[in-house]
Amino acid sequence: MARPAPAVEHLLRRAGFGATPAERTRFARLPYLIAVNSLIGFDPAATDVDDKIGAPGYVGVTSRGAFLPNTNVDHARQRWLFRMVHSPAPLQEKMALFWHHHFATAWDKIRGIINTVDATRLMAAKPPEDPQQQRGQIELFRQFALGNFRQLLIEVARDPAMLYWLDGRLNVRAAPQENFGRELMELFTVGVGFHTEQDVYAAARVFTGWNLRFTGARGTDTARYQFNYNAAQHDVNEKEFSFAIYPDGNRKIPARPAAAGMQDGIDLITALAVHPETARRMARRLWTWFVSETDAPDAAFVDQIASVYLDNDTNMKPVIRAVLLSKAFTDPRRYFQRYSWPVEYVVRSLKEVGHVGFSLESALTPLLNMGQQLLEPPDVNGWALGPAWFSTAGMLARMNFASTLATNQKFELRTAAQAHRASPDRLVQFATDSLALPALDPKVYGALVQYVQAGTPWTGSDAQLLTKAAGVFHLLAGAGDYQFV
Numbered sequence: 001m002a003r004p005a006p007a008v009e010h011l012l013r014r015a016g017f018g019a020t021p022a023e024r025t026r027f028a029r030l031p032y033l034i035a036v037n038s039l040i041g042f043d044p045a046a047t048d049v050d051d052k053i054g055a056p057g058y059v060g061v062t063s064r065g066a067f068l069p070n071t072n073v074d075h076a077r078q079r080w081l082f083r084m085v086h087s088p089a090p091l092q093e094k095m096a097l098f099w100h101h102h103f104a105t106a107w108d109k110i111r112g113i114i115n116t117v118d119a120t121r122l123m124a125a126k127p128p129e130d131p132q133q134q135r136g137q138i139e140l141f142r143q144f145a146l147g148n149f150r151q152l153l154i155e156v157a158r159d160p161a162m163l164y165w166l167d168g169r170l171n172v173r174a175a176p177q178e179n180f181g182r183e184l185m186e187l188f189t190v191g192v193g194f195h196t197e198q199d200v201y202a203a204a205r206v207f208t209g210w211n212l213r214f215t216g217a218r219g220t221d222t223a224r225y226q227f228n229y230n231a232a233q234h235d236v237n238e239k240e241f242s243f244a245i246y247p248d249g250n251r252k253i254p255a256r257p258a259a260a261g262m263q264d265g266i267d268l269i270t271a272l273a274v275h276p277e278t279a280r281r282m283a284r285r286l287w288t289w290f291v292s293e294t295d296a297p298d299a300a301f302v303d304q305i306a307s308v309y310l311d312n313d314t315n316m317k318p319v320i321r322a323v324l325l326s327k328a329f330t331d332p333r334r335y336f337q338r339y340s341w342p343v344e345y346v347v348r349s350l351k352e353v354g355h356v357g358f359s360l361e362s363a364l365t366p367l368l369n370m371g372q373q374l375l376e377p378p379d380v381n382g383w384a385l386g387p388a389w390f391s392t393a394g395m396l397a398r399m400n401f402a403s404t405l406a407t408n409q410k411f412e413l414r415t416a417a418q419a420h421r422a423s424p425d426r427l428v429q430f431a432t433d434s435l436a437l438p439a440l441d442p443k444v445y446g447a448l449v450q451y452v453q454a455g456t457p458w459t460g461s462d463a464q465l466l467t468k469a470a471g472v473f474h475l476l477a478g479a480g481d482y483q484f485v
Helices: 006-014 021-028 032-040 073-086 090-102 107-113 116-124 137-143 149-157 160-165 179-188 197-206 262-273 276-291 299-311 316-325 342-353 361-370 392-408 410-416 424-434 442-453 462-477
Strands: 210-215 224-229
Touching: 006 021, 006 032, 032 090, 032 316, 073 090, 073 116, 073 342, 073 361, 090 137, 090 316, 107 116, 107 160, 116 137, 116 160, 116 224, 137 149, 149 179, 149 262, 160 210, 160 224, 179 197, 179 262, 197 262, 276 299, 276 316, 299 316, 342 361, 342 392, 342 462, 361 392, 392 410, 392 462, 410 462, 424 442, 424 462, 442 462
Parallel strands: none
Antiparallel strands: 210 224
């Protein structure tokens, strides 16, 4: 089996979701820099794999009746998992997942306000396939995966799902609604400690009138949800902050006529996007997402990435490129130092163990049991990360998923293992190579060989391969080492 260099395998796990055998063969020939350029250089308009849903050779989806990912939330979750498994631009999906966590928005609250169909559209609709060209929030994140962060903040502020999630639709001058302004500073940009309660109130006034327009009939093809700047509801008075809004150090957004009041929000977002603490906070978040959850962010890394962010006008493509080429990222000591999210674990398992005849619907309940449901972060902070994923129930769910998948793939694994049937040791080596694991403890490796040898004397028969190949993959994919990326 052709294998990429260890640094490239590390890149494929962190900047993607692992690699299928075919992808590993393709990347085996690429130097590290070329591999980075290959992952980063995707065209967001040319990465659509949705037309492959239902095609032979691709992981399956399940629906009762038509598959409707624009309006059925479980179908939407399956479609996103399908993209993670098969996209030619895995970094696009990886960054969309990062932004989904960063701008955590939950379908269930929106459903409770409007309805299940329209809530799904606001979270996941693909505009060309929606009767009203509705763009779901996840499509926004995919579009801006490596785009300009300042512009992404503006788009998020006007996103209908966010206007429901943080109550922007209710923000009027007589009763400024603080939720979005608070989270804009506390979670999306500078972070705790770099703004005051007075800033929160001023930000609420800045976004008065950033509301929502609804037309049509809810739950039908005529329903349309759009951002609406309602000038009549904008607070036109001066707003003062504890930090500079303008390059000259001025902390006050001036009084403006209502018709020009949208500029207040754009000025505040711009100031926050280019704030040095936003740059540093983004660098620390990218350290955790790409480099390590077991080591504290390295000061030199934070300084370097923050500088790239500011020097490139908040454009994320050069920022991510700098992360992936940094000494911290490429240091072999960083390999397998990130706890695998449930979604990462499931997608990587499907790519590395196999997915022939497997339906993504069968992954939804296991993912929920592992602690993660796409389109449903638990609160505005997103998901708890690191060791928090590994409760007893969560780890049991991972082991059970490994068992289900390996059993489902047992015939394909038997076929793939044919060339490695000569001895138990060869079979175990094939499995460890296929799953791109860290070097196993010799005792663990020996126990796996003993597992293959157990029972009738080893002959490498088809019957033995059918049982033992799937068994080894199950044990490895459910083991502790496989829970890190």
